[in-house]
Amino acid sequence: MVQPYKHEPFTDFAVEEERNAYLEALKTVEGYLGQDYDLIIGGERVTTEEKIISYNPANKEEVIGRVSKANQELAEKAMQAAVEAFKTWKKVKAETRADVLFKAAAIIRRRKHEFSALLTKEAGKPWNEADADTAEAIDFLEYYGRQMLKHKDGVPVNSRPNEYNRYDYIPLGVGVIISPWNFPLAIMAGTTVAALVTGNTVLLKPASTTPVVAAKFVEVLEQAGLPKGVLNFVPGSGAEVGDYLVDHKDTRFISFTGSRDVGLRIFNRAATHGDGQLWLKRVISEMGGKDTIVVDKEADLELAAKSIVASAFGFSGQKCSACSRAVIVEDVYDQVLNRVTELTNELKVGNPEDNSHFMGPVIDQSAFNKIMDYVEIGKQEGRVVAGGEGDSSTGYFIQPTVIADVDPKARLMQEEIFGPVVAFSKARDFDHAIEIANNTEYGLTGAVITTNRDHIQKAREDFHVGNLYFNRGCTGAIVGYQPFGGFNMSGTDSKAGGPDYLLLHMQGQTTSEMY
Numbered sequence: 001m002v003q004p005y006k007h008e009p010f011t012d013f014a015v016e017e018e019r020n021a022y023l024e025a026l027k028t029v030e031g032y033l034g035q036d037y038d039l040i041i042g043g044e045r046v047t048t049e050e051k052i053i054s055y056n057p058a059n060k061e062e063v064i065g066r067v068s069k070a071n072q073e074l075a076e077k078a079m080q081a082a083v084e085a086f087k088t089w090k091k092v093k094a095e096t097r098a099d100v101l102f103k104a105a106a107i108i109r110r111r112k113h114e115f116s117a118l119l120t121k122e123a124g125k126p127w128n129e130a131d132a133d134t135a136e137a138i139d140f141l142e143y144y145g146r147q148m149l150k151h152k153d154g155v156p157v158n159s160r161p162n163e164y165n166r167y168d169y170i171p172l173g174v175g176v177i178i179s180p181w182n183f184p185l186a187i188m189a190g191t192t193v194a195a196l197v198t199g200n201t202v203l204l205k206p207a208s209t210t211p212v213v214a215a216k217f218v219e220v221l222e223q224a225g226l227p228k229g230v231l232n233f234v235p236g237s238g239a240e241v242g243d244y245l246v247d248h249k250d251t252r253f254i255s256f257t258g259s260r261d262v263g264l265r266i267f268n269r270a271a272t273h274g275d276g277q278l279w280l281k282r283v284i285s286e287m288g289g290k291d292t293i294v295v296d297k298e299a300d301l302e303l304a305a306k307s308i309v310a311s312a313f314g315f316s317g318q319k320c321s322a323c324s325r326a327v328i329v330e331d332v333y334d335q336v337l338n339r340v341t342e343l344t345n346e347l348k349v350g351n352p353e354d355n356s357h358f359m360g361p362v363i364d365q366s367a368f369n370k371i372m373d374y375v376e377i378g379k380q381e382g383r384v385v386a387g388g389e390g391d392s393s394t395g396y397f398i399q400p401t402v403i404a405d406v407d408p409k410a411r412l413m414q415e416e417i418f419g420p421v422v423a424f425s426k427a428r429d430f431d432h433a434i435e436i437a438n439n440t441e442y443g444l445t446g447a448v449i450t451t452n453r454d455h456i457q458k459a460r461e462d463f464h465v466g467n468l469y470f471n472r473g474c475t476g477a478i479v480g481y482q483p484f485g486g487f488n489m490s491g492t493d494s495k496a497g498g499p500d501y502l503l504l505h506m507q508g509q510t511t512s513e514m515y
Contacts, residue, residue, distance in 0.1 A: 002102075005146050007478050008109070008135035013127055013355060022127060025113035026353055029121055037067045037215040039074060039235070042081030043228025046074060052235055054212050057124040057361040058351045058395040064122045065212040070236035072244045075203070078232035082174045082201040083250050085229030090171045090199045092227075094152035097197045101145035103224035104193070105138050108217075112138070115185060115213070122210050123184050124360040124395070126352040129315045132476075133186045137217075139479035140190035140497065147502050148197045154508075162515045169506040171199030172282065173252030176245045178238075178266070180257045181363055182318045184210035189217055190479075190496055191255045191284075196221075196230060198505040200252070203232045203245055207258075209363055211235045238262070249274045253282035253505065260416065260442075260489050263287035284504050286484075287491040288320045288416050289444030291474050292437040294459070296430050296450035297331035303471060304328075304449040305339035311447070311473035312422035313347060313400040316362050320490070321445040321467070321475045325413055326424045327433045333426045337385065337404055340422075344386040344400050351395065361396040362419055368396040371419030374412065375401055382406035382423060408436045416442070430455050434462050443487030447474040466493050 011018050038045035048068040056062040070078070089097075108115055115137070116130035125133060154168035175195040179188035188206055195202050206214035218233045234241060246254055246269045256266050263285045270281040293311060295304040311323035328336045352360030362368050372390045378401070379388070387401030398420055406412050406423040413423050427433035430450070437446055446465040450456060456470055466486035467477055477484040483498025485491060495501055 002146060002149060005143050005480055007480060008138040008142075010128070010135055011131045019355065022113050022117060022355075025117035026120065028114050029117045033065070033121070034063045035065050037065055037212060039068045039070055039078075040218060040231070040233040041074060041078045042085075042232065048074070052208050052211050054122055054210065056121050056395070057363050058353070060395055065215070067211040067215060067235050070234040070241050072240060075234055075236070075241045075244050078203050078234045079174065079245065079248055079250055081229040082203055082232055085227065086171070086173055086201045089201055089227065089230045092199070094148050094197075094199075097199065098145035098148045100221065100224045100226050101141045101193050101197055104220050105141035105145075107220050107223060108134065108138055108141070115216070118213050118216065119185060120352050122212055123181060124352055124363065125315060126357060126360050127355045133183055136183070136186035136479060137189040140186065141193055143480045143497060144190070144194050144197050144502060147499065151502055151506070157510070164513045164515065166511045168509050168511070169198075169503065170509050171506055173200060174250055175200045175202050175253045175255060175505065176251050177202055177204045178242060178254065178256045178258065179204070179206050179214070181207035181210040182315070182320070184213045185217060187257050187496075188214050191257065192231065194502055195255060195505050196226070198502050200505055201230050203234050205234055205236060205242055205245065208235065208237075243269065246270055247272070247274060249277040251281060252279060253284065255284040257286045258288075260287045263491060282504070283492065284494045285491040286320065286486070286494065286496070287489060288418070288442065289486055289490050290325060290414065290416050290440040290442040291321055291323055291445045291465075292325040292327055293323045293447045293449065293474055294433045294437050294463075295326065295328045295332060295336050296433070296448065296452060296455055297329045298452045298455070299332065299449040300451070300471070301332055301335055301339065304336050305343055307447060307449060307473040308336075308340050308422065309343045309347070311475045313344070313359055313420045314475055316359050316398065317420040317422075318362060318367075318418055319475055321477070323447070323474050324417055324422055325437075326422055327408075327427050327436045328424065329430060329433055330426045330428060333424075337402075337424055341385045341402055344402050347400050349397055349399055359400060359420065362398055364396060365392060367419065368392050368398065371398055371417060371421065374415075374417045374419070374421055378403040378406070378412050378421065378423065381410040381412050387420070408439055414440055430458070434459060438462070438464050441489040444490035445469070445474040445486065447472060466490065466495070
């Protein structure tokens with residue numbers, strides 16, 4: 001009997017034994033830095049001359065690994081392997097498919113610190129952030145396995161005398177999974193196994209900055225008994241391999257997590273009907289946010305300040321759910337701003353292998369340049385009260401930055417920065433704060449800090465985001481507890497880690513038999 005789902009606990013690094021275990025895991029990962037990783041097509045390993053080289057963003061000379069890079073010819077071979085494997089995988093019992101996920105979860109749980117240490121090295125994640133990423137990957141495996149067991153017999157429908165009707169869910173076909181670098185284990189794993197457990201076959205194209213952790217995860221699924229051809233590992237260029245697979249006539253669905261602009265590009269291309277294509281492609285898309293924490297005048301102001309700092313600067317603000325806008329009712333604006341400034345100035349930034357550092361680097365030079373450009377824009381649009389400096393000499397480090405007195409329509413309050421920068425705006429009252437919170441094209445997460453029950457109810461009704469939190473930060477959704485996804489330009493509100501997410505990877509079929 002499958003045990004009820006409970007989310008994977010986070011590690012308490014205050015315990016010496018856990019700290020030592022993490023340091024050992026870092027040594028384990030250092031032992032295999034610089035290795036080569038192959039493509040996997042139809043269960044066979046394929047080596048290419050051209051490689052994607054993964055570097056440590058905290059120590060940019062350190063090579064994490066070299067991953068073979070797919071081209072269109074190899075992408076086509078992978079597609080045909082996936083088409084062929086679908087013929088048999090779609091008929092494998094749901095219980096068997098779920099068992100692959102449960103076995104993979106057990107393997108990762110035994111190697112939890114190793115996977116987290118790899119995230120520290122490859123993605124620049126501090127210990128707690130890496131640990132949460134790995135825990136979430138385990139959660140997705142456990143949760144989606146159980147959800148498939150719930151969906152396997154379809155749902156009841158009515159039958160009349162001498163008639164038997166059934167409504168069953170069947171797989172879609174071949175899915176293209178395009179996963180992000182900011183949760184390179186959790187989101188990559190979750191989107192991949194949601195497609196697999198529902199009976200689809202997959203071409204996985206991970207982010208080019210974090211391909212090694214994806215390669216390690218694919219090895220785990222092989223070890224867990226996933227048949228050949230069901231998952232094909234094809235890292236490569238978005239312009240070459242990504243577009244080719246999105247456009248392919250045999251692609252049935254695309255599951256994408258990333259930027260607004262790339263998401264819109266995929267959505268548009270997927271809508272085009274190609275020669276020989278028998279279906280409308282389905283797109284599951286999570287495209288980012290411009291997330292606001294609203295602080296009411298009736299609020300725990302210390303909680304508000306701590307929530308803003310944790311949500312804005314956790315993993316250097318590189319979360320689509322990160323707080324990049326703080327909208328404070330004017331009665332308490334100065335108090336909250338001053339406390340956030342104090343707390344921000346206490347944060348330590350440095351190599352995340354040292355657990356005393358709250359923040360590590362941003363992901364690469366391109367991100368560093370973009371974020372620092374926004375800091376310069378912020379100096380024109382407001383006043384910098386904390387941070388504002390960056391140093392990319394050894395790694396891509398940016399100080400956590402608070403910019404005060406920003407107009408709600410300014411660029412800093414409208415455009416996704418994806419870095420450790422939070423802009424403060426003043427609201428006349430609570431109604432005005434909600435109005436400002438809604439004035440972006442995104443609608444992913446938001447939080448409201450207030451002790452006023454009427455204002456909580458107003459926010460429930462009027463704050464238009466997919467994930468709304470009260471009296472806590474706006475990051476940290478847990479699989480099965482806070483299904484995650486947003487409105488408007490934040491994507492298709494697909495609610496990852498929620499009860500209907502797997503249904504997006506299947507289609508309903510009605511059968512009716514007369515007796």
